[in-house]
Amino acid sequence: MIVPAVLSFSHALVRQAVGEGGIAVDATAGNGHDTLFLAECVGSAGKVYAFDIQQEALCRTKQRLSERGIADRVSLFHAGHHEMDRYLPDETRGKLQAVMFNLGYLPHGDPAIITRPETTLPALETSTVWLAPGGVLSVVLYTGHPGGQEEAEHVLQWAQSLSPKAFQVMHYQLLNRKQAPSLVLVEKRKTAA
Ligand code: SAM
Known part of the structure; x- marks a missing residue:
């Protein structure tokens, strides 16, 4: 397939921003794939610093990392991503090469526990501050669950409001599949345009 799936496209883009020895955040650890x-x-x-409000998600993430023998390079926080600036070490401010959000609910978990605009938007705003110049913020949006469409609209509105002098913003979406996930990618410019 020439047209990449949303999740693999997000990984392909984020991979370009994150190098060996880099620092990155997974704002929604979930099952730990990201x-x-x-x-x-x-x-x-x-x-890597990873956040989730569900202990179940953090356990699954820990398990996945341990199976690969790389759990030691990840700090897991049982906390909301809107609090990330309380948890991230001060010296990482302005140094994050990537922050990834995968919104919605935990697959194979409680579908009533979802990300919500009132915490997602402050977390996105904080992420833009903590990103390094040249760093990227990826947000995978889902609209098929209750509240998903509303959250997606808020995120798109927020993304469109970012200064083009400081950020490049794209939205990737399959147009002929209803309720398919879509991707917002924000790149922090190295120098103001
Ligand atoms: N990225 C994950 C993966 O690779 O498996 C999937 C993430 S899942 C779609 C969304 C996750 O966001 C759920 O595990 C949920 O508990 C978590 N979540 C919901 N609200 C949150 C918040 N305010 N802060 C951090 N995580 C949150």
């Missing part, structure tokens, strides 16, 4: 991906990108000299 945390593992980031941990592999940063390598043994790098560091």
